[in-house]
Amino acid sequence: MSANAFTIDPWGVGEHGLDLAAQARAESVFALSNGHIGLRANLDEGEPHGLPGTYLNGVFELRPLPYAEGGYGYPESGQSVINVTNGKIIRLLVDDEPFDLRYGELRNHQRSLDFRDGLLRREAEWTSPAGRTVKVSSMRLVSLTQRAVAAIDYRVTAVDGPVRIVLQSELVANEQLPGGETDPRAASVLEAPLLSEAHAVSGTKAVLVHRTRFSGLRVAAGMEHLVEGPVGFDAVAESSDDQGRISVTTVLRPGEQLRLVKFMAYGWSATRSLPAVRDQVEAALTAARYTGWDGLVDEQRAYLKEFWATSDIQIDGDVELQQAVRFAMFHVLQAGARSEERAIPAKGLTGPGYDGHSFWDTEAFVLPVLTYCLPGAVKQALRWRHTTLPLARDRAVQLGLSGAVFPWRTIRGEECSGYWPAGAAAFHIGADIAVAAARYVRATADVEFEKEYGLELLVETARMWRSLGHHDAAGRFRIEGVTGPDEYSAVADNNVFTNLMAQTNLRAAAEAAGRHRLEAAALGVDTEETAAWRDAAAAMYIPYDEKLGVHPQADGFTDHQAWDFDNTPPENYPLLLHYPYFDLYRKQVVKQADLVLAMQVRGDAFTDEQKARNFAYYERLTVRDSSLSACTQAVIAAEVGQLDLAYDYTAEAAMMDLHDLGGNTRDGLHMASLAGACIALVAGFGGLRDHTGHLSFRPRLPSGLERLSFSMLVRESLLHVEITHATTTYTLNRGGPLVLMHEGEQLKVEPGHPLKLPVKMPETPERCVQPPGREPARRHPQPGVQVGSGVEHLPAE
């Protein structure tokens, strides 16, 4: 499928026709979710499909983690997201011919996703093998306001006829999944994970209750229907262990339409009884039916209107990038909106990739974006981490450490990494969480959160760092044998990113304990302990290669052999599928920004000259085999004045899924890269840094963009920033005055008094060099007219 598989529209994504070979990718791109329920964009009729997917946040199955050679502390059991009961299915029979796009003649097929109302629309015109033609249209939503609910408005219209129409609206558990995946990044496929507990029908309503075999989670799925059509339709309901079905039959004459509105509801619990979970689902169905289809659509539109008011990033000069960044914001919203004390997985709820696990991606990439537009979602995500503290404390004990050790990858909170050098050893996850909590508190002034949750997260992670590191004979605080962000290195000493993040973590914990002495004392923190944190932070060792004038990513890195890029053919990327870890780890080759990310999150620890030299050094080594790299490279490229390079990287991050740059969008969207595209714009071209008390900006645009504007919610003030090549305008759209930094100068934005300041363009240094063949694609902006509005109708082409 080409890069132009989807139509370009500033407020939506459209698809013309249907490419069966690339169906799974479109199922991810068009996936709907509210962070609680996730529906892949499988066709209404179920088949053909790329990868059927219906997910509930937190519903997983356990599976054994096998080891050829085991070791102490290795997790014995993994967690895998499962495909739960599929409620999306509405099968259509046209004179007994199943509506199946693989047979007959597909005269028209279009789908579109609109970011302003969150509806996935579909239009199809199809002639059956027997020669009957029907038009099918459907709209689908996963409610952002009623978190247990999804709904479909399905209509079939006879073009010729009369035709006998049967609609079978179904709930299907234990769907057969396509298998045979050999890429280790893809999820293991779990077959038939659901055991039936109950099934029932009543009128046009059906409910199925199942339980997972090993993880013991009870899952209920229900559906209720409204049918509109010509007089004389008939509805029959049936259910069995793994299936609920409502069949509606009628005869349509040409031009007549049968409409089925399907409300779906899901509920699950690890503890509640079967009746409780079933009733919860039936209540949600009742509420949805009461709200009605139009009501659900209105709520969705209102919710998104408010979201875009605080969150929209506008770009003039590149409509494709404009589309991509709204696509990104929309999916980040979908992933986080209603996750509510559950994790935000690396793929959201758009696919089974990475087993449905959450990683540091959430705290390091997704939450920094949500903090300034949907802070409530950040609070929920961090509260989820807080609920896992008992598990994290147990893990610390198992590893011989103090405080809490959060898992590298998990669904519920247990460590699920089966390869410790690239998993459990990546201790920076603890600081990523702590720093996200501190950022949330700075951005919201949510003191209650800090007292109840944030402080404890900071304290327990600070304790972990204090016990993980040690002072050497020269008094330097060293952290050894850990893995930084770059997955082509592992188990190294004094990873600069890790040490700087630990330093931030230790300091933030001491500061928070100072602000909340009673609460800190209740956690056992005394002044000796905070002093020990401050001391370790002050003595933190940051290696530096004096000869080269650059920071080694970790001790010894710059002494290592350089990767032989010249003899690495293009088809050998990603390298991890073609070279052993042993070879990658021992050479200078970087999968994803590591030292460069350190320069973003701790810019204060580097001089401008060091930043420029470091960036140039690591550009030559970074192959971006991870989707978590381009956005960070964009940010630092912009800071060191490489604005066109920053633009290229921004586009790459933004197009990761729309252009399937990683070749694995089929398994789900790359949430962190999508969030990273927003970071690239705001922190790159906006120059936003937020690791001190005030937001700080250093705006500068690449030649390809004419205007960039974005909003940020900061302590209930809504700051709007508009950047052109000449000026930057700070406007307060809501709330009280705000102090911020612009080009290093402190200034105060007051309501009703926008500040318009000149942009200081940096000198343009020579463009940095990447490994041969790994240069980002040069971005050629698409300044053309914004084709179509994306709302209510499909984009023209």
Add this chain to the structure above:
Amino acid sequence: MSANAFTIDPWGVGEHGLDLAAQARAESVFALSNGHIGLRANLDEGEPHGLPGTYLNGVFELRPLPYAEGGYGYPESGQSVINVTNGKIIRLLVDDEPFDLRYGELRNHQRSLDFRDGLLRREAEWTSPAGRTVKVSSMRLVSLTQRAVAAIDYRVTAVDGPVRIVLQSELVANEQLPGGETDPRAASVLEAPLLSEAHAVSGTKAVLVHRTRFSGLRVAAGMEHLVEGPVGFDAVAESSDDQGRISVTTVLRPGEQLRLVKFMAYGWSATRSLPAVRDQVEAALTAARYTGWDGLVDEQRAYLKEFWATSDIQIDGDVELQQAVRFAMFHVLQAGARSEERAIPAKGLTGPGYDGHSFWDTEAFVLPVLTYCLPGAVKQALRWRHTTLPLARDRAVQLGLSGAVFPWRTIRGEECSGYWPAGAAAFHIGADIAVAAARYVRATADVEFEKEYGLELLVETARMWRSLGHHDAAGRFRIEGVTGPDEYSAVADNNVFTNLMAQTNLRAAAEAAGRHRLEAAALGVDTEETAAWRDAAAAMYIPYDEKLGVHPQADGFTDHQAWDFDNTPPENYPLLLHYPYFDLYRKQVVKQADLVLAMQVRGDAFTDEQKARNFAYYERLTVRDSSLSACTQAVIAAEVGQLDLAYDYTAEAAMMDLHDLGGNTRDGLHMASLAGACIALVAGFGGLRDHTGHLSFRPRLPSGLERLSFSMLVRESLLHVEITHATTTYTLNRGGPLVLMHEGEQLKVEPGHPLKLPVKMPETPERCVQPPGREPARRHPQPGVQVGSGVEHLPAE
């Protein structure tokens, strides 16, 4: 079972009584093998058993190696030694009561293994639950002269009676094995690995032929019998898929004896046909029967007489150590005598531990001993490595390297390590093999071997090193991201042992190529390549910590946090079962001699002062959780003048299995530690070093020993070295004159002219300190009379 489970005798090991709980350990200690066939000392009647075991060198089954998270180049399939058809079984029925030591009354039970005739003898007197008393005696051997053959002389004598006696002599395939092992060091148990292909009986002969399911190896086992007894016995033969049985029935009056001589033969092949393998076994049986029991015993005795003439190590002053070192030599002989182009496994053929794999142990510990007493076995072992070169070259290609990469653990030659940081990353195996080949050539002057096999092993490993390492900007040759001998560190840069061994390897390859230019040219070696090897060797980087004045085991090691020994309770050893690798790897804690081993094998690279400081430094960190440590620590302790400490370590290495110091003798004997005990004596107290052209000695005895003498075969000369506290005497017992070094002085020993030289006792420095609780047991010599002769009768007690 106490440390004194076995009787002390200078020429044998005896056991009085039977400790059922420790049966598996005794089965290992009394195991018989010739390197081709291995029989654990299971009781003749099969049950009770600790762990039944009958092994054929090279007969294994494949099993999948699972990974929770896979990676490029991970081996997909492992190899596990299997328990083949058991031919040891002779069941006895006394008036229909099975002879089972768990029932009735065991009046007497003794076993003994004599190192001079290689026979395992057993005497039992037993009263059945019904009150009948019989005496059972048996002798068992695995022939060192007829490698396919083992034999048992079994006698039962009626004490009261008359009694009806039935003997069932059996071949049993797919014996049920005890399971439930959770220690990752123990072998995975493979159930019923043999598929029946044929079975037949004829007279008192039976043959079973099987094939392994996945590895496709054909295994034939046969037995033939001689029966002697009072008139009127009856013999019946039967066979089925997994069983062959000869039943002999008679009635014995008091004092009468029934004798059954059982000849067993084994054959296996990956390629030959069923008739071919079966005929091979029948031919071996015919030859054995022709030789007869007495003939086999005579051959065995003659073979061992010659072995001890060249190999015996004599100790005055500690009879227990004398026993242990002969036990060690005997089992090293059994492991290597007839392995003949097969590997010598870490456990020999005494148990299923480590899956029956061979490691670097063989080349680094076992071959150095065999080189000077049974050089033909060394040639065979290295020829086996040579046969695996095609596999090792393929592995190098897979890993992106030149030359050959030998497997860390294997049976047939494929890499079977399922955890690469402690497996495939231990590249020093290549140098261990190369150095063993060079030593063999120096000790034997076997030029034909060097041309045909040794040169290619040296060349292909040198090529590997040249491609694995690289020159840094300062011109130093660095080898990064590899694992040295110490398994509590992994994947480090510039491991001193590895770099020094690589240096030796590169130089030896260049020298051998210079000696055999035509043969080297045929391997594609030109003068540019040998120059590149010499250059890399000359530029080899050896890290040194100037501040501490010690060598770090690898880059950065001495900066790491020290292990918290004070808070490590005794029950937490071995540490690998109680702490995660991540924690072990990142701290200063050493499982087994690594830098200290470097000082043994490359003493020329260290000054005497460095040796003393290094030894003291690493003594504080070394916990000896590996059996491959005490012997090396003994050697360097002796070199730096810590003679009593060396004595303690020597005893520990020597008692590893007799005292079950690792708690896992049940899974098989620790061949490398047994060989290491001999090394501790000869290289420690004898001060032997052999990495230059001439053997070099610096003899000195600890206070506990009065005399140490040993022999060494060097280029067909037999050198005898006798050390007392006052003098060392070098005598040439065979062959022409020999140049050697004594205390740094070159001297020549001529036939008929023993050289008697004074011993230079070093100063006695302060005793080094070990981690608390990990000190070696202080050795209290047992100078007592050598109780019993061990031959033909059991040691008195």
